Amino acid sequence: MRAFNAVSSRFHAARPRHTTRLRSARARGRSASPPASDRPTIVGEKNERPPARSSQGDRFMSSDAIVLLKDDHKRIKKLFRDFQAAGENATKTKGDLVTKIIEALTVHTYLENEVMYPEVRTLLPDLEEDVLESYEEHHVADVLCTELFAMQPSDERFDAKTTVLIENVTHHIDEEENDWFPKVRAGLSRKTLQDIGAQMADMRDKAPRSPAQPSALKKTVDAIIR
Incomplete structure (x- = not known):
């Protein structure tokens, strides 16, 4: 039992901070997303901003x-x-x-x-x-x-x-x-x-x-x- 508690403590200490913030936000009834810089890039994911075009093309x-x-x-x-x-x-x-x-x-x-x-x-x-x-x-x-x-x-x-x-x-x-x-x-x-x-x-x-x-x-x- 002591071994399990020690492993659990190390697991919680190593969790990313934004995960803790996410859980707190859910507890308050708000939806939250991790910062854009923390999210992995997913192949095929739509980019909300349109691709930049050259001034000459515009x-x-x-x-x-x-x-x-x-x-x-x-x-x-x-x-x-x-x-x-x-x-x-x-x-x-x-x-x-x-x-x-x-x-x-x-x-x-x-x-x-x-x-x-x-x-x-x-x-x-x-x-x-x-x-x-x-x-x-x-x-x-x-x-x-x-x-x-x-x-x-x-x-x-x-x-x-x-x-x-x-x-x-x-x-x-x-x-x-x-x-x-x-x-x-x-x-x-x-x-x-x-x-x-x-x-x-x-x-x-x-x-x-x-x-x-x-x-x-x-x-x-x-x-x-x-």
């Missing part, structure tokens, strides 16, 4: 020009829906939404006019007519944005002008996504679209946010004389 995965432009389209159409759902007397809400719509469209059309359209026009000459039509549609949107920028939400024609802007831009977006983007993707390699997208991403921070900024005014004038 950039290329997220810089496809068409994907970036479609993301813009989603945000813009969401603002359109919010405006349409705001209600007849929601003057302040509509004014705030139109401010956001103008900013989003000013940035978006700037990136397309300065990067996407010139690149596609050069690389895919067969799509030149489509590009020229897109310039004209942007010009209409730019003019409407400039006029709305100078108006008050309480002005009689504010809602009507915003509705016309929404209709024109929605038509433009649908045409691009259903007709033009598929042609561009078929004609350009993934690498080329990634390079164009990277250019747009680099220019986004410098893009004008208001029709009154010089670069936005230049864009509107360029659309007339191209």
